[in-house]
Amino acid sequence: MSVRVNTELKEELKRFGVNEWNECFHCGSCTATCPLTEENHLFPRKAMRYVQMGLKKKVVTNVDPWLCYYCGDCTTTCPRDANPGEFMMSMRRYLTSVYDWTGLSKLFYTSKIWEFVFVILFALAVILSFILFGPAVDKTLTAQGGVKLNEFAPISIIEIGDWTMAVIVAFLLISNIFNMFYKIVLSDKKVKVPFISYFIEIRQLIIHYSTQSRLLKCKKNRSFWVGHWLLMTGYTIMFIVVVVYLPWFQTEEVHSFYHPQRLLGYYATFGILFGLSVAIIGRLRKKEEKFKFSHMSDWLFIIMLYLVTLSGILIHIFRINGMPMATYYSYVAHMAILVPMIMIEVPFSKWSHLAYRPFAIYFSRLRRAGIRKQNIKINQLATA
Amino acid sequence: MGEKCNIGIFFCHPENGHLITLDWFDIIERMNNISRVKIVWNSRQTLLIDIDEFAKIISENDIDRIIISGFDVGISKTFIASAMEKASKNPKEIILIDFMEYGISNESDKNKAFSFVECAVKGVIFDPSEFFTNNKVNQQTLIIGGGITGIQASLEIANAGKKVFLLEKTGTIGGHMAMFDKTFPTLDCAACILTPKMVEVGQHQNIEILTYSEVKEVNGNPGNYKVKILKKARRVDITACIGCGICSEKCPSKVYSEFDSDTCLRKSIYIAFPQAVPNKYLIDESSCIYVESGKCGVCVKVCPADCIDLDEKDKEIEIDVGNIIVATGFKTFDAKKTEQYGYGKFPNVLTSLEFERLINASGPTGGEITFRSKDKKGNWVFAPNNGSPKSVAIIHCVGSRDVNHNKYCSRVCCMYSLKLAHLVKEKLPDTEVTEYFIDMRAFGKGYDEFYERIKSEDVKMIRGRASKIEQKNGQMYIRSEDIINDKLIEEKVDMVILAVGIEPRDDAGELEKILGITRSDDGWFMEANSQSNTNESFSGGITIAGVCQGPKDIPDSVVHGSAAASRVLRNIMKGKVKKGFNDFSSSEIISIVKEFSLKMEGKS
Numbered sequence: 008m009s010v011r012v013n014t015e016l017k018e019e020l021k022r023f024g025v026n027e028w029n030e031c032f033h034c035g036s037c038t039a040t041c042p043l044t045e046e047n048h049l050f051p052r053k054a055m056r057y058v059q060m061g062l063k064k065k066v067v068t069n070v071d072p073w074l075c076y077y078c079g080d081c082t083t084t085c086p087r088d089a090n091p092g093e094f095m096m097s098m099r100r101y102l103t104s105v106y107d108w109t110g111l112s113k114l115f116y117t118s119k120i121w122e123f124v125f126v127i128l129f130a131l132a133v134i135l136s137f138i139l140f141g142p143a144v145d146k147t148l149t150a151q152g153g154v155k156l157n158e159f160a161p162i163s164i165i166e167i168g169d170w171t172m173a174v175i176v177a178f179l180l181i182s183n184i185f186n187m188f189y190k191i192v193l194s195d196k197k198v199k200v201p202f203i204s205y206f207i208e209i210r211q212l213i214i215h216y217s218t219q220s221r222l223l224k225c226k227k228n229r230s231f232w233v234g235h236w237l238l239m240t241g242y243t244i245m246f247i248v249v250v251v252y253l254p255w256f257q258t259e260e261v262h263s264f265y266h267p268q269r270l271l272g273y274y275a276t277f278g279i280l281f282g283l284s285v286a287i288i289g290r291l292r293k294k295e296e297k298f299k300f301s302h303m304s305d306w307l308f309i310i311m312l313y314l315v316t317l318s319g320i321l322i323h324i325f326r327i328n329g330m331p332m333a334t335y336y337s338y339v340a341h342m343a344i345l346v347p348m349i350m351i352e353v354p355f356s357k358w359s360h361l362a363y364r365p366f367a368i369y370f371s372r373l374r375r376a377g378i379r380k381q382n383i384k385i386n387q388l389a390t391a
Numbered sequence: 392m393g394e395k396c397n398i399g400i401f402f403c404h405p406e407n408g409h410l411i412t413l414d415w416f417d418i419i420e421r422m423n424n425i426s427r428v429k430i431v432w433n434s435r436q437t438l439l440i441d442i443d444e445f446a447k448i449i450s451e452n453d454i455d456r457i458i459i460s461g462f463d464v465g466i467s468k469t470f471i472a473s474a475m476e477k478a479s480k481n482p483k484e485i486i487l488i489d490f491m492e493y494g495i496s497n498e499s500d501k502n503k504a505f506s507f508v509e510c511a512v513k514g515v516i517f518d519p520s521e522f523f524t525n526n527k528v529n530q531q532t533l534i535i536g537g538g539i540t541g542i543q544a545s546l547e548i549a550n551a552g553k554k555v556f557l558l559e560k561t562g563t564i565g566g567h568m569a570m571f572d573k574t575f576p577t578l579d580c581a582a583c584i585l586t587p588k589m590v591e592v593g594q595h596q597n598i599e600i601l602t603y604s605e606v607k608e609v610n611g612n613p614g615n616y617k618v619k620i621l622k623k624a625r626r627v628d629i630t631a632c633i634g635c636g637i638c639s640e641k642c643p644s645k646v647y648s649e650f651d652s653d654t655c656l657r658k659s660i661y662i663a664f665p666q667a668v669p670n671k672y673l674i675d676e677s678s679c680i681y682v683e684s685g686k687c688g689v690c691v692k693v694c695p696a697d698c699i700d701l702d703e704k705d706k707e708i709e710i711d712v713g714n715i716i717v718a719t720g721f722k723t724f725d726a727k728k729t730e731q732y733g734y735g736k737f738p739n740v741l742t743s744l745e746f747e748r749l750i751n752a753s754g755p756t757g758g759e760i761t762f763r764s765k766d767k768k769g770n771w772v773f774a775p776n777n778g779s780p781k782s783v784a785i786i787h788c789v790g791s792r793d794v795n796h797n798k799y800c801s802r803v804c805c806m807y808s809l810k811l812a813h814l815v816k817e818k819l820p821d822t823e824v825t826e827y828f829i830d831m832r833a834f835g836k837g838y839d840e841f842y843e844r845i846k847s848e849d850v851k852m853i854r855g856r857a858s859k860i861e862q863k864n865g866q867m868y869i870r871s872e873d874i875i876n877d878k879l880i881e882e883k884v885d886m887v888i889l890a891v892g893i894e895p896r897d898d899a900g901e902l903e904k905i906l907g908i909t910r911s912d913d914g915w916f917m918e919a920n921s922q923s924n925t926n927e928s929f930s931g932g933i934t935i936a937g938v939c940q941g942p943k944d945i946p947d948s949v950v951h952g953s954a955a956a957s958r959v960l961r962n963i964m965k966g967k968v969k970k971g972f973n974d975f976s977s978s979e980i981i982s983i984v985k986e987f988s989l990k991m992e993g994k995s
Contacts, residue, residue: 032792032829032830033829033874034788034829034855034856035829035854035855035856035858035871035872035873035874036855036856036857036858036872037858038855038858038872038879039855039856039857039858039859039870039871039872039879039880040731040858040859040870044879045879046878046879049872049877049878049879052872052874053877084731084795084858085794086788086792086793086794086795086856087794088794
C-alpha cells in the first residue's frame with residue numbers, strides 16, 4: 008500500500024484551531040492519561056503523529072477525535088505544552104468539514120466573513136418572506152386575553168417551512184454521515200463488518216444518544232454532563248414538538264400552567280438555558296482546559312442558540328399577556344435567528360456533533376466487530 | 392582602512408531563550424551617533440532574505456565594514472558576508488560582537504554593551520583574556536562543595552603544592568556520589584572510587600577541610616578575597632573525637648537519615664556513613680533533646696574521650712583566598728510535585744536516590760530489596776526481611792524535559808535507570824523489571840553498549856512515559872502507552888522507581904548574590920562561554936565546576952573539577968588573575984577603547 012505524505016496538511020489544519028501540536032515529542036503520556044482511550048483507539052497521540060507526518064488519509068479516516076470528550080487531562084499533563092485536548096477539538100472541526108461534501112463547512116470554519124454572510128442572508132430571507140407574504144396583523148385578543156398568533160403565522164404555512172427545512176437538513180446530515188461511514192468503515196478494505204452487527208450495535212447508538220454516558224467516564228466532565236444532558240434533552244424535545252406537533256404546541260389558547268404543553272416548553276427552555284450558561288460562563292472564565300480556547304464557531308453557535316431561546320421566551324411572555332405587536336416582532340426575530348442556526352450549524356458546523364458523536368461510537372463498534380471476526384479467522388488459520 | 396572607512400552595524404535581537412531586560416532602542420539610537428557609522432540595521436525590521444537588496448544598500452552607502460552585534464550573531468554572518476561580496480567589498484571585514492559572550496543581559500550592562508560596540512567600530516575586538524589584575528594573587532584557594540568535583544579540584548590544586556580550603560555544608564565530604572551503589576557503565580562500586588580520594592583529601596597537608604560550614608560573605612577583588620565563613624556548632628571536638636560510636640548508641644533521639652535519603656533512621660548524634668571524612672561525630676541540633684529542652688546530655692556522660700560540648704555556639708571565621716571554585720552540585724527533583732505517580736502517597740513508590748540507598752550494601756537493609764514498612768513508632772522505613780517485589784517499574788524523565796517542571800534533560804537519569812534495572816536483576820533474577828522511557832539517551836563512552844547489555848538481560852523496555860500509578864485493593868497499577876507495540880499498558884507493579892531529574896540547589900540564589908556571579912534561566916550558574924569556557928564565571932577569580940554549572944555525570948564532573956583547578960593554577964602561577972567581564976566598569980572599557988584607538992591611529 009502506498010502512503011501519500013501531504014505536506015500542506017499541517018497548514019490546512021492550523022485554520023481550524025490552535026497549532027501547538029507541532030511541539031509533541033511523542034512520550035505517550037496524553038494517551039495513557041486519557042480515561043477514554045482503549046485498545047484499537049489510542050488517542051490523542053497517534054492522531055498527532057499522523058498530522059505531523061502529513062498522512063492525510065489516516066487523518067480523515069480516523070474516528071478517534073469523536074471518541075474524545077475533551078476533559079483536558081492530556082493537556083494539563085503534557086510535558087511539551089502541545090495541547091492535545093485542543094488538538095482533538097480542532098480535528099473534530101476539520102473532520103466536520105471533511106465529511107461535508109458541499110464544501111460549505113470548510114468555508115464557514117475558515118472564514119468569519121462567509122459564515123456571517125450566510126447567517127445574514129438566511130435572516131433577511133426569513134424577514135422578507137414575512138413582509139412579502141403579508142402578515143395578517145390582528146391586534147384583537149382572544150377571549151382569554153391571549154394574542155392571536157395563529158392568525159399572524161398560520162400553522163399550515165409554518166409547518167410547510169418546518170418540514171422543508173427538516174428535509175433539507177436531514178438530507179445534508181444523512182449524506183454527510185454516510186460519507187463519514189464510508190471513510191471510517193468502508194474505506195478500510197481489510198475490515199469486513201459482520202452483517203448482523205449493523206443491527207446489534209444500533210442499540211449503542213440509541214443508548215449513547217439518550218444518556219451520553221461516555222461523557223461520565225471523564226472525571227472532570229461529570230459536572231459538565233448535567234448541563235450538556237439538559238441542553239440535549241431540552242433541544243430534542245423542542246425539535247420534536249416544533250416539527251412534528253406544531254399544531255399542538257403553537258396554540259392561541261392559553262393553557263393552565265400545569266398543561267403538558269407549557270411544562271414541556273418550560274423544561275426545554277430551562278434545559279437549554281442551563282446548558283448554555285455552563286458553556287458561556289466556562290468560556291468566559293477560561294479556567295477549565297476545555298473552555299480555554301474558543302474558536303469563532305464555538306461562540307457563534309452559543310450566541311445564536313441563546314438568542315433563539317431568548318426570543319422564544321419573549322414570544323411566550325408577550326402572547327399570554329396579550330401584547331400583539333411585541334409578540335409578532337419577537338416571532339419574526341425568533342425565526343430570523345432560528346432558520347440560519349439550523350441551516351448552518353446542524354449540517355455544516357458545531358451542531359453536527361449531535362449526529363457525528365453517537366454515529367462515531369456506532370461505527371467504531373462496527374469496526375471492532377469486524378476486527379474481532381478477522382482475528383478469530385486468523386486464529387483458526389493459525390491453529391489449523 | 393583608517394579614517395575613511397564607513398561602517399554599518401547589524402543589530403540582532405535576542406530570540407527565545409534569552410531572558411534579557413535591555414533597552415534596545417536606546418542602544419540602537421546611540422549606535423547611530425558613533426562617528427563613521429553610516430547605517431544601523433535592526434534584525435526585527437531588516438529580515439535577511441534578499442541578498443541582492445542587502446548588497447544594494449551596502450554599495451549605496453559604501454560600507455566597508457559591518458559589525459554584527461547583539462545575540463546569536465553567528466547566524467547572520469554567512470548572509471552578510473555573501474552580501475558584501477556581491478557589493479564587491481571585502482567580506483572579511485565583519486566583526487562579531489556577541490552580547491551573550493560578554494555577559495550582557497541587564498539594563499545595568501547597557502553602557503558596557505555600547506562600549507564593546509564602540510570598541511569594534513574603532514577596529515578592535517575587546518578581548519578580556521588579555522587583561523589581568525595588577526595586584527598580587529593570594530595563593531590560597533577556597534573550594535565550595537565537597538562532592539566529587541570539589542574533591543577532584545582540591546586534589547589537583549593541593550598536589551600542585553598550593554593551599555586549599557575545602558568547604559562543605561554537611562558533616563562529611565563525599566556528596567551525592569558517596570550515596571551511590573554502583574557507577575555506570577562499568578558497574579564499578581562508587582565507594583571504591585570515591586573513598587580513597589576522600590581519605591587522600593582528609594590526609595593531605597595542603598587541604599584544610601571545613602565541614603558543617605557555609606559561606607556568609609565575600610569581599611575583595613579577584614586575587615584577593617576575604618571570605619567570612621560560618622562554622623556551625625558541631626558540638627563535638629573534631630580533634631579529640633575518636634569515633635568510637637558509644638554516644639550514638641546511647642542517644643535516645645531518632646530522625647530520618649539524610650544520607651540514606653530518608654529510607655531509615657539515624658540518631659541525633661551521628662556519623663553520616665562509616666567512611667565519612669572527617670570520621671568524627673556530629674550533633675544535629677534540630678533533633679537533639681538537649682538543645683531543645685536543656686535536659687538529656689546522655690552522650691556527654693558516656694563519651695570516653697570527653698569531646699562533646701553541648702553548649703558550643705556557631706563561630707565565624709575569616710580566611711584570605713585568591714581564587715574561589717564553586718562546586719555546589721545539585722539537589723534531586725521533588726517527586727511529590729508529580730502527583731500522578733503518587734510519591735509520598737504509596738509507600739513503594741521510591742525516588743531513584745532512595746532506591747540507590749536501598750540496594751546499597753551499606754544501606755538500611757544491607758542491599759536487600761524489600762518493601763517499605765512502618766516501624767514501631769510509625770515511621771516509614773526499609774527494614775530487612777519484608778518481602779521483595781515481583782515486578783519493578785522504572786519511570787524516566789520525572790521532572791525533566793517537562794514544561795511543567797524543568798525543561799532541560801537531566802542527562803544522568805537514563806543511564807542510572809539502566810544501572811538500577813541491572814542491579815535489581817542481579818539481586819532478584821525472577822523479578823520483572825520494566826523501563827518506561829521517552830528517548831533513551833545513552834550518550835557517553837560505552838553507554839550505548841551498556842544499554843544493549845541491559846536489554847539483553849531481560850529488562851523490558853517500553854517507549855512511553857507512564858502517566859499514572861493507581862492503587863486498587865492494595866495493588867499498584869501502572870498505566871502507559873506502549874508506542875512501539877501500539878498498545879495500552881495497564882499492569883500490576885509492586886515497586887516503582889522514579890528516575891528524578893536534578894535541579895539547582897535551593898541556596899544557589901543566595902550564593903549567587905554572595906559571590907556576585909550570575910545564573911542562567913534554568914537556575915544553573917552561568918558560564919563565560921557555553922562552548923569554549925564552561926568553567927569561568929563573569930567574575931575573574933570565581934570558577935564554577937561540576938553539576939552546579941549544568942547537569943553532568945560523574946566522569947564529566949571529575950573532568951570539570953580538574954579543568955577548574957587548571958584555571959585557578961594558571962592564575963596562581965601567573966601571579967595575576969584574569970579579569971572577567973563583570974570586573975570591568977564601563978568607564979574602564981571606554982578608556983581602554985580610547986587607548987586602543989590612539990594606538991591604531993598612531994599605526995596608520
